[in-house]
Amino acid sequence: MIISAQRFSCLILVACFTNLETRLHRINHCSTISSSMPPKNIKTVRDLIYWEYSKLISGSAVGDRKNYGFIMHTFKKLSEGKLHPSAILRENKKLVEEQANRCAYCGSTENLHWEHIVPKSRGGPDTIDNQVQACQKCNLSKSDKDPFEWYGKERRYEIPRLVLGKYLKISFEAHEKTGTLDSEDMNEDGMLDVYDLGAVFKKP
Numbered sequence: 001m002i003i004s005a006q007r008f009s010c011l012i013l014v015a016c017f018t019n020l021e022t023r024l025h026r027i028n029h030c031s032t033i034s035s036s037m038p039p040k041n042i043k044t045v046r047d048l049i050y051w052e053y054s055k056l057i058s059g060s061a062v063g064d065r066k067n068y069g070f071i072m073h074t075f076k077k078l079s080e081g082k083l084h085p086s087a088i089l090r091e092n093k094k095l096v097e098e099q100a101n102r103c104a105y106c107g108s109t110e111n112l113h114w115e116h117i118v119p120k121s122r123g124g125p126d127t128i129d130n131q132v133q134a135c136q137k138c139n140l141s142k143s144d145k146d147p148f149e150w151y152g153k154e155r156r157y158e159i160p161r162l163v164l165g166k167y168l169k170i171s172f173e174a175h176e177k178t179g180t181l182d183s184e185d186m187n188e189d190g191m192l193d194v195y196d197l198g199a200v201f202k203k204p
């Protein structure tokens, strides 16, 4: 059965939140995120990955990765184990099919190569979870950076949905392997932020 991305997003939403429609309506109108820092109750790498997943789910469900109310609601569900990121991971697969033969970063259809989101030189796995198609220009520009390093903090909301979905998955798995999901400041820079997610990989 072939379904469109929009339809697929709707299915995810319906499946996840059927019993919470009233609340959804209310929080859809909540304020958006203005601060670049995650809220106070995001204390560990695990929390932060769930928080970032929640933003992606918010993007798919209500078309806005900065809908604070929706994100917080989804984050709680993920933390309590009432929602699994599998919804977003299934969507990854769908996006791969839809975006075949396009650069995952700029949409170009020319000079495409399979690119490792976390470079192999930094310990990124050689699996499809860590790969997207990218044009030569993006590939060269990104070089050995991870997506957050390449886009930077200011432009982090521009990281394409597919790339970020895949990155969160491999980052979670890498932290799980090294037992650092509960770390509060992996790169020891005095705060927990998105750069702690990639700190589990080797430095460039």
Ligand SMILES: [Zn+2]
Pocket (backbone or CB within 6 Å): 103, 104, 105, 106, 107, 108, 134, 135, 136, 137, 138, 139
């Ligand atoms: Zn490109």
